[in-house]
Amino acid sequence: MDGRGKLLKSKQQADVFGRVRKAHQTEVAEDYVELIADLIAAQGEARAADLAARLGVSHATVTNTVQRLIGAGLVESRPYRSIFLTDAGKRLARVVRERHLIVRDFLVVIGVDAETAENDAEGIEHHVSKETLEAFVRMLRKSTSEG
Amino acid sequence: MDGRGKLLKSKQQADVFGRVRKAHQTEVAEDYVELIADLIAAQGEARAADLAARLGVSHATVTNTVQRLIGAGLVESRPYRSIFLTDAGKRLARVVRERHLIVRDFLVVIGVDAETAENDAEGIEHHVSKETLEAFVRMLRKSTSEG
DNA sequence: CACAAAATTTAACCTAGGCTACATCTTTTA
DNA sequence: TAAAAGATGTAGCCTAGGTTAAATTTTGTG
Ligand SMILES: [Mn+2]
Ligand SMILES: [Mn+2]
Ligand SMILES: [Mn+2]
Ligand SMILES: [Mn+2]
Numbered sequence: 287m288d289g290r291g292k293l294l295k296s297k298q299q300a301d302v303f304g305r306v307r308k309a310h311q312t313e314v315a316e317d318y319v320e321l322i323a324d325l326i327a328a329q330g331e332a333r334a335a336d337l338a339a340r341l342g343v344s345h346a347t348v349t350n351t352v353q354r355l356i357g358a359g360l361v362e363s364r365p366y367r368s369i370f371l372t373d374a375g376k377r378l379a380r381v382v383r384e385r386h387l388i389v390r391d392f393l394v395v396i397g398v399d400a401e402t403a404e405n406d407a408e409g410i411e412h413h414v415s416k417e418t419l420e421a422f423v424r425m426l427r428k429s430t431s432e433g
Numbered sequence: 434m435d436g437r438g439k440l441l442k443s444k445q446q447a448d449v450f451g452r453v454r455k456a457h458q459t460e461v462a463e464d465y466v467e468l469i470a471d472l473i474a475a476q477g478e479a480r481a482a483d484l485a486a487r488l489g490v491s492h493a494t495v496t497n498t499v500q501r502l503i504g505a506g507l508v509e510s511r512p513y514r515s516i517f518l519t520d521a522g523k524r525l526a527r528v529v530r531e532r533h534l535i536v537r538d539f540l541v542v543i544g545v546d547a548e549t550a551e552n553d554a555e556g557i558e559h560h561v562s563k564e565t566l567e568a569f570v571r572m573l574r575k576s577t578s579e580g
Numbered sequence: 581c582a583c584a585a586a587a588t589t590t591a592a593c594c595t596a597g598g599c600t601a602c603a604t605c606t607t608t609t610a
Numbered sequence: 611t612a613a614a615a616g617a618t619g620t621a622g623c624c625t626a627g628g629t630t631a632a633a634t635t636t637t638g639t640g
Contacts, residue, residue, distance in 0.1 A: 294551070299487045306556040409559070413555075425543055
């Protein structure tokens with residue numbers, strides 16, 4: 287016999303893994319713009335030191351990444367000054383923040399405690415397709431109308 | 434006024450991001466051992482070329498990563514021969530495969546189509562805590578008893 | 581059994597994203 | 611207002627995970 291298990295076709299599986307790798311490439315950018323937007327909303331400005339403390343990385347790492355995000359057109363900053371989002375950065379931040387909240391609230395609705403939901407949402411958010419996000423929203427609405 | 438939004442405490446948020454980074458460090462190892470186990474189950478052996486085709490990376494990348502996994506005690510291989518799992522690798526593969534199926538089936542149960550569920554599960558699986566996985570299992574059981 | 585094809589290894593290179601140590605600029609405060 | 615403290619930038623280093631190209635080994639076939 288050949289084929290004791292049911293494997294996907296090779297190319298199809300390669301596409302799956304490729305999608306995950308692509309999601310990871312945009313992940314850092316998404317987390318940065320979301321955090322920058324949150325800091326500006328809560329404190330009026332986003333400083334590199336705040337980002338470093340909240341991301342749990344060194345300030346040198348933040349400097350490097352911010353340079354890359356400037357190159358990507360998401361962020362603006364002048365030397366020794368705080369960090370701003372471009373229009374593209376603001377748009378991305380809005381989408382990412384919305385998605386983050388949906389994923390987190392969805393986890394709470396299915397019975398995960400708030401802190402764990404926050405933890406898991408931070409990673410899961412980057413791997414949720416439009417379609418899966420819509421399924422999450424349906425569950426959220428159902429729970430609200432039942433609640 | 435100060436604090437227009439509700440931010441997590443800095444250290445707590447740093448822990449959240451740190452957990453995601455740690456998950457990403459183990460992610461490649463998890464995907465490899467799962468795939469190696471699947472190939473052995475379906476085809477009797479796992480060749481580097483199969484891994485490369487199914488992961489959508491070059492065979493040189495597979496060689497590099499397999500060397501790292503040998504160093505980590507998850508995989509065994511002799512030059513020019515196929516790839517085997519150590520006992521530790523087999524144990525990890527079993528856990529990872531189980532988790533993968535739960536995530537995928539859960540997505541289907543909440544209304545995501547099978548192909549999208551497979552796509553999203555490949556990324557989400559690495560960010561699902563024990564507690565969230567248990568919530569997924571509860572939903573799966575509920576749907577089975579309702580079905 | 582020789583030789584062509586296929587698979588694997590090796591080498592040299594790249595980017596992202598981490599780090600530490602040190603230099604420089606800005607802000608606070610004595 | 612000058613020195614100390616704090617924030618930011620710069621330099622040099624590291625690992626993971628990618629790539630292509632060339633060398634080598636194994637495998638399959640006439
Ligand atoms: Mn995130
Ligand atoms: Mn987030
Ligand atoms: Mn995976
Ligand atoms: Mn991920």
